[in-house]
Amino acid sequence: MFISDSIESYLEAADTGTTYTRRTYRTAMNLFQEYLKQREIPPDASVLEELDVDRLLVFATWLLDEIGIGKRTLQTYLAALAAWTSYLQVRGWLPFSAQELARFQDGLKRIRRNQRPPELLPYPPRQEELELLVSAARETVLRRPGDKREQLAKLRDIAIVEALRCTGLRVGELVSILRKQLEDQDRAVWVTGKRNKVRRVYFDEQAWGTIHHYLQARQSFDGATGRPLSELPVFARHDKKSGSKVLPLSTQSVQNTIRRLAEEAGLGAKGITPHALRHYFATRIYQTTHDLAVTQTALGHESPNTTRIYAKLEDNAVRDAHKEAFGSN
Missing domain, CATH: 1.10.150 (DNA polymerase; domain 1)
Structure with a gap:
């Protein structure tokens, strides 16, 4: 809605x-x-x-x-x-x-109670928390180990976590990706974001590999649809109601998946969401480049004002480092 x-x-x-x-x-x-x-x-x-x-x-x-x-x-x-x-x-x-x-x-x-409202500084998951989330996806125990749909859902969820970790994709962008958009040479896809803003999104080797592993395991399902492979969604439903159709996931399904994996990883109280993974990506990009324009483009932000929160986050990191080095200030 x-x-x-x-x-x-x-x-x-x-x-x-x-x-x-x-x-x-x-x-x-x-x-x-x-x-x-x-x-x-x-x-x-x-x-x-x-x-x-x-x-x-x-x-x-x-x-x-x-x-x-x-x-x-x-x-x-x-x-x-x-x-x-x-x-x-x-x-x-x-x-x-x-x-x-x-x-x-x-x-x-x-x-x-008249306390000052917070500023919108994103607090992205730490690296070790991301590793726990990925591990939870990889270690998911299947209720019916021989069930092909469950096996595919597990591979899909691993690919989703890895993709969100390294791309900064919005959930709506993720579930809209079609197979024809995958560019193997550069490990990239073109996505259309807010206000029809188009940008190229890159994946690391690990995430790209999990996507292809999932798609290879899904071949028998894809081939039975009678539709061109290029027109099928990359991330598909694997519930019984979808039947033999290859249907795209809903944004709610992705939200629920990340929430479930966070609970299984012992991170339920951390409020880890797909949007938090986007913060993680943005923070890594900004801390690596210290370039707001690059970060803005990578996120698909229309206004640089939206991206400046990551510079503010960096300011806090500098403040904390100074405090550790020189004492309270």
Whole structure:
């Protein structure tokens, strides 16, 4: 479901008392959508799974710093945001784990106690956490070891984790890749991102190998479709409902896969999502190049302002290193 559709559904169903309150809640959610647009998450073209807890909480910072609202109005607007997330949760649409939801609710409480809202600094998974996630995918125990669909799902999930780790792909971009887009010579694909922005995405050898291993194991399924191989999705469903068809995964399926693997790796409380893997990729690229333009292009960001958070993250790393070298400052 697109974010804008869920907001409109909530506003139409909301029982918020007076006409004034309803109008205020609509204003709050309109501002929330404007905030998302500035963060290159257009609500009318982005699904709920593209949201994360930090992005919701930082809405408060944006309201204070860029809109300049007062503290009392902030409380009302945050109440609207909280009511919307509750609406989503009741209907099973909220893409957060129980731990993530608890962190969001705790963050709202802190802001309401007049503590400063957080800045949107991404805290990507550490290298060792990524290794645990990959290991969890590789060590998944099949419930029915002889079941071809389960075997393929395991190989697919390994390829998904490896691909997200080294490409910075958005989930929507990942599930849209077709076999004809794979360029073996450069280990690359062309993808179309937000606002139809096209960019070339590169894979490392390890990730590329897992994709081809998965596709080779899938040959009998692909050949039985009667469709040209080039038109088939790279990442396909392997549930019984898909039957003999080779259907693309949904973004929700990828979100659920990463969440499940994080739990199995003992990282459930870390809030690791596909978007967190995108942060990991971006941080690695920026720390290697110290070039915001390169990082912006690699991520497919339309505005350099969105990419500057990684420079800010680097500033924090410098601060921490200085503190370790010279003591408190």
